[in-house]
Amino acid sequence: MGLRMIVTVKQVPDTHNVTGEAMKEDGTVNRAALPAIFNPEDLNALEAALALKESVGGTVTCISMGPPQATAVLKECLYRGADDVMLVSDRRFAGADTLATSYALACAIRTVGNYDLIFCGRQAIDGDTAQVGPQIAEKLEINQLTGVAKVRHADDESITVERTVEDGIEVVRSRYPVLVTVTGSANEPRTASAKLVMTYKNIGKQACEGAYEEAWLEPGVCSAVSHIREWNVESIGADPAACGLSGSPTKVKKIQSVVLTAGESQQVPNTDAGIAGLMRELVEENIVG
Amino acid sequence: METPSRNVMVFIEARHGEIADVSRELLSAARRLATELDGEVEAVALGHGLGAALTELGCHGCRRVYYIDDSRLAHFSSVPYARETARLIRKYDPQIVLFGATTMGRDVAPRVASELRCGLTADCTALEIGDHAIKDVTFSRTLMQIRPAFGGNIIATIVSPESRPSMATVREGVMQLDAPDDFLPPATVMTEPCVLEDDAFLTEVLEVVRQEKAVNLPAAQIIVAAGMGAGDPDSLSLVRELAKTLGGQVGCSRPVVDAGVLPKEHQVGQTGITVRPNLYIACGISGQIQHRAGMAEAKRIIAVNRDPQAPIFSIAHYGIVGDVREVLGRMIKAYKTKA
Ligand SMILES: Cc1cc2nc3c(=O)[nH]c(=O)nc-3n(C[C@H](O)[C@H](O)[C@H](O)COP(=O)(O)OP(=O)(O)OC[C@H]3O[C@@H](n4cnc5c(N)ncnc54)[C@H](O)[C@@H]3O)c2cc1C
Numbered sequence: 001m002g003l004r005m006i007v008t009v010k011q012v013p014d015t016h017n018v019t020g021e022a023m024k025e026d027g028t029v030n031r032a033a034l035p036a037i038f039n040p041e042d043l044n045a046l047e048a049a050l051a052l053k054e055s056v057g058g059t060v061t062c063i064s065m066g067p068p069q070a071t072a073v074l075k076e077c078l079y080r081g082a083d084d085v086m087l088v089s090d091r092r093f094a095g096a097d098t099l100a101t102s103y104a105l106a107c108a109i110r111t112v113g114n115y116d117l118i119f120c121g122r123q124a125i126d127g128d129t130a131q132v133g134p135q136i137a138e139k140l141e142i143n144q145l146t147g148v149a150k151v152r153h154a155d156d157e158s159i160t161v162e163r164t165v166e167d168g169i170e171v172v173r174s175r176y177p178v179l180v181t182v183t184g185s186a187n188e189p190r191t192a193s194a195k196l197v198m199t200y201k202n203i204g205k206q207a208c209e210g211a212y213e214e215a216w217l218e219p220g221v222c223s224a225v226s227h228i229r230e231w232n233v234e235s236i237g238a239d240p241a242a243c244g245l246s247g248s249p250t251k252v253k254k255i256q257s258v259v260l261t262a263g264e265s266q267q268v269p270n271t272d273a274g275i276a277g278l279m280r281e282l283v284e285e286n287i288v289g
Numbered sequence: 290m291e292t293p294s295r296n297v298m299v300f301i302e303a304r305h306g307e308i309a310d311v312s313r314e315l316l317s318a319a320r321r322l323a324t325e326l327d328g329e330v331e332a333v334a335l336g337h338g339l340g341a342a343l344t345e346l347g348c349h350g351c352r353r354v355y356y357i358d359d360s361r362l363a364h365f366s367s368v369p370y371a372r373e374t375a376r377l378i379r380k381y382d383p384q385i386v387l388f389g390a391t392t393m394g395r396d397v398a399p400r401v402a403s404e405l406r407c408g409l410t411a412d413c414t415a416l417e418i419g420d421h422a423i424k425d426v427t428f429s430r431t432l433m434q435i436r437p438a439f440g441g442n443i444i445a446t447i448v449s450p451e452s453r454p455s456m457a458t459v460r461e462g463v464m465q466l467d468a469p470d471d472f473l474p475p476a477t478v479m480t481e482p483c484v485l486e487d488d489a490f491l492t493e494v495l496e497v498v499r500q501e502k503a504v505n506l507p508a509a510q511i512i513v514a515a516g517m518g519a520g521d522p523d524s525l526s527l528v529r530e531l532a533k534t535l536g537g538q539v540g541c542s543r544p545v546v547d548a549g550v551l552p553k554e555h556q557v558g559q560t561g562i563t564v565r566p567n568l569y570i571a572c573g574i575s576g577q578i579q580h581r582a583g584m585a586e587a588k589r590i591i592a593v594n595r596d597p598q599a600p601i602f603s604i605a606h607y608g609i610v611g612d613v614r615e616v617l618g619r620m621i622k623a624y625k626t627k628a
Contacts, residue, residue, distance in 0.1 A: 015439050102403060126439060128560075129411040131399035134367070138403035143491035144367050146396045160495065165392045167304055171496040178491070249408035249452035253421060253433065256444045265602060268591075270611035276623040278591070278607060283627060287568050287589055288511060288535050 002058030003154070003176075005049040005117045006109055008136070009042040009062050009077060011070040012126045038073045041121030043189040044182045049119045050081050051187065052154050058116075059083045063108050065093060065101060074228050078200050079192035086112075090232040095245035098127075102135030104243055107236040109140060116176035117159065122147055122183045133181035143178045149185050200227060293453065295328030295430070298383035300374060301343065301354065302393050303336045305499075310507070311389035311461040313349055318416060318464040319387055320350035325418040326430055328384065331355070332476070333377045335370055337363040340478055347476040348469035354476050355381060359483035365393050366492045369485050371400035376484070378405060383454050385432050387416075390458035398458050408449025409456040410434035414463055414582065421448045431455065437559060437582060462507040462563035504538050504554050511537025511568045514557055514584070517544050518573020518594060519613045525550065527617040528572055534621055540564065540584075542574050558583035570620075573613045576601025593617070 013034035049060045062077040064070045065088040074085040088108045096104065109118065118140075120133035130146070137144035150162040152171065160173040161180065233240050241247060268278045282288045297319040302309040312332075319330045332354045334343055343354045355377045362369060374397060378386060386401075388394035390412050402409035415435040421428045428450035434457050438445040449455050506512060513532040515525055532539045540557045541550070557564055559582040569587035574580060576592070576599055584590070585604055592605035593616045602608040609616050 013439075098399065098409070099403060099406065127411075129399075130395050131402070131409060131411060134371075134396060134399040135403040137367075138371065138400045144396070144400070145492065146367070147392050163392065166309075167502070168497065168499040170494060170498070173493045173495055174491055249406065249449045250410060250447050251423070251449065252445055253448045254446040255438075256446075265605055266607050268607050268609045270609050270616055270619070272619055272623070275609070275616065275619040276627075278609075279620060279623040279627060282568065282589070288624070 003052055003056055003117055003156075004115045005052065005058055005060050005119065006112060006115050007042070007046050007049045007060060007062045007077070007082070007119045008105055008121075008132070009046065009064045009073050010039045010121075010124050011036050011064065011066050011073045012039045012124050013037075015125050036069065036072065038076055039121055039124045039126075041123060041182060041184050042073075043121075044184055044186045045119035045121045045180075046077060046080060046082070047187045047189040048148075048151050048180070048182050049117070050190065052117070052151070053081070056154055056156070061085070061112055061115075063088060063105065063112070065089070065096075065104055065108070071228050075200065076192065078227060079196045080190055081193065081196065084229075085227065086229040086231055088231045088236060090243075092233050092240050093244050095248065096243065097248035097250045098129055098131035098135055099249060100243055100245075100247035102132050102139055103247060104236065104238055105132070106136050106139035107238040108231060109136065111231065111236045116178075117154075118142075118177070118179040120179065120181045122181045130181070133179060137179040140177075140179070143174045144181070145172060145174055145178060146181045148180050148182045151180075151182075151186065294382055294384060295323075295326040296331050296381070296383040297323045297326065297328055297385045297387070298378065298381070298454070299330070299332045299351070300386065300388040300394065300397070301332045301334035301346070302389050302391060303334065303339055303342070306336075306338065306342070308339075308342050308346070309389060309391065309461075310466070311391060311394075311459070313346075314461065314464040314466045315387045315389060315459060316346060316349035316351050317467040318459070319385070320467070322385060322416060322418060322432070323350075326384065329353075331381065331383065333374055333386075335359075335362045335373055335483075340480070343478045344475045347473050348471055349467070350470070350473060351476045354478045356478050356480045357483050358480050361487075361490055362483060364494050364497070365396075366490055366494075367396055367400060368491055369483070369489050370397045371404065372485060372489065373483060375401045375404045377481075378454060386454045386456045388456070388458045390460040394458050398456060402456050405452075405454075407452040407454055407456060408447075409458070410436060410447045410449070411458050412436050413457045413459050414444075416457060416459070421450050423451070432457070437578075460563055462565060465565070502554055503552075506538055506540055506555070506557065506562045506564050509538040509540075509564065510566050511535050511570075512540045512557070512564055512566045512584075512587075513537055513570045513572065514540035514542065514574060515545055515551070515572050516542040516574030516580075517548075518575075519617075520545050520548060520550050520573070524573065524613045524617070527614060527621070531570070531617050531621055534624055535568075537566075537568070540569075542580050571601050571605070572617060574601055575599050576604065 123130040153160040388398040417433040431450040432455040559579040565586040592601040
């Protein structure tokens with residue numbers, strides 16, 4: 001029968017490579033100018049599932065919540081070997097914090113049905129919160145193993161993993177169902193298979209790619225894309241009040257660009273005398289012994 | 290109607306029977322918040338055989354510890370820790386709950402927030418009390434959670450006044466640890482049994498490998514840090530020598546780790562370690578925001594960089610424009626020959 005696995009994936013702006021063009025004059029980031037990428041640790045989550053599909057057998061279903069452009073990451077999942085992909089997309093999901101996001105994803109996972117393992121990336125680079133995985137697990141009332149640095153073993157009943165913790169490593173096991181969040185060191189994600197790209201070539205023509213811009217268009221824009229199922233609030237049986245902004249307890253009060261705090265700075269000449277003077281000052285002030 | 294409590298609760302984390310430093314730092318932060326709220330500092334702890342260590346938390350201003358003692362809780366397990374923590378939060382109804390942004394805190398806090406349907410803000414770098422208005426309703430003295438967002442490119446202030454409690458995680462080293470005050474009374478430890486059945490313990494611990502860290506940057510009083518301008522072997526050996534001469538430790542920027550020159554435990558910054566030593570010597574570090582996020586609170590900062598425009602100079606107390614090898618050589622010589 002094999003393992004029934006679900007992977008959650010997210011399309012994110014590439015915050016790790018914010019270049020000059022993406023910075024506005026006032027120091028804030030122009031999200032629309034950032035390239036959209038597959039959240040790095042979600043690729044590790046996908047790889048963990050695909051590796052188990054090969055070694056133990058089973059199926060891999062990928063779910064993404066996001067605007068229609070997020071079909072780009074789902075296509076990537078198909079190219080790497082996912083069996084089934086779905087986009088959870090609806091204007092009413094916009095503005096969701098981690099609680100509302102995990103609620104929608106948990107509803108979608110329930111709609112998919114039976115599962116043994118859920119893999120998530122530990123965190124997404126646009127928020128770095130690492131909250132969505134554990135919150136999905138809580139909503140589904142299942143166990144969780146977070147920050148997994150290595151999958152050691154899995155069989156029909158349980159999975160054994162290594163977690164890196166502050167003072168070492170722990171090796172833990174859980175029976176199914178369980179949600180596992182993986183870190184970037186868990187594995188080396190495979191690249192797209194040329195054969196699968198050919199298989200799905202008709203979906204490569206869609207224009208739902210490009211820069212990251214969180215535009216929650218009317219549904220249907222990408223639904224012409226075959227192989228990608230599109231779900232809205234109703235199809236996953238979600239309560240609209242618990243979705244998006246209205247389902248989010250946290251609110252952003254203020255956004256500031258990062259400013260340098262110009263303290264009093266003393267210029268020390270790069271000479272023997274200048275540096276000897278500095279070292280003497282540090283000794284006198286008991287900063288160094 | 291009874292007015293809800295204005296207390297601030299800290300999740301106490303114990304590793305192998307010892308209270309984590311971050312928990313003490315959070316108690317210091319909680320004390321500052323509680324003063325502004327006219328509330329008290331309390332704590333929740335789970336584990337086995339922690340009693341005496343918890344009583345001592347009084348010196349950090351903690352009044353009461355709600356403690357669940359059970360041998361099954363001696364090792365961390367997500368579901369039991371989250372469910373029991375959520376149960377105690379419901380019972381004692383604090384206004385704010387703080388968790389360390391550790392592997393344990395980041396595992397348990399989101400689960401608790403999901404169960405309580407309350408807001409949670411990860412990796413806060415500052416916590417303040419202030420008012421917030423939503424339409425016509427003003428929430429007075431609510432928690433302002435300040436954190437870098439969007440890869441550290443912006444700073445966001447997050448509030449969650451409509452749900453209770455407001456929860457936040459904070460990384461180790463971010464909050465100032467106040468000196469323990471021995472005149473404060475010991476904390477009252479209120480022990481409760483664990484109400485969970487065995488079937489809630491879903492994670493089986495097979496092996497725990499303790500690895501002593503070669504470096505302990507948060508504890509270092511002096512840090513000499515290497516950036517890409519000091520990543521070559523010659524400069525790096527000077528960085529090491531200076532650190533040794535001064536009795537300090539070696540830190541570095543992220544690209545130095547990415548290049549495989551130093552292991553990750555040395556990385557200072559937003560995705561590394563946050564430090565607040567007495568002295569931080571930044572060698573060949575440009576001073577991008579993500580690096581500064583981890584060291585800007587150092588008491589004295591010396592920047593060594595050959596580019597006079599490098600952003601690191603704007604937060605340095607002492608700036609030396611020059612080549613790393615030349616400057617570090619001079620520093621070592623000057624210190625060794627000091628009168
Ligand atoms: C999401 C995110 C998280 C990040 N997290 C971190 C983090 O935790 N920590 C971190 O450090 N970075 C982090 N970064 C990376 C950060 O943005 C910078 O790229 C990094 O800090 C730069 O490192 P650097 O100063 O060593 O290198 P560079 O920027 O390359 O600077 C090298 C400096 O050395 C000087 N120099 C060169 N040669 C010499 C010489 N011979 N003598 C003197 N000076 C010399 C140059 O003038 C230059 O200023 C993060 C980035 C992102 C996007």
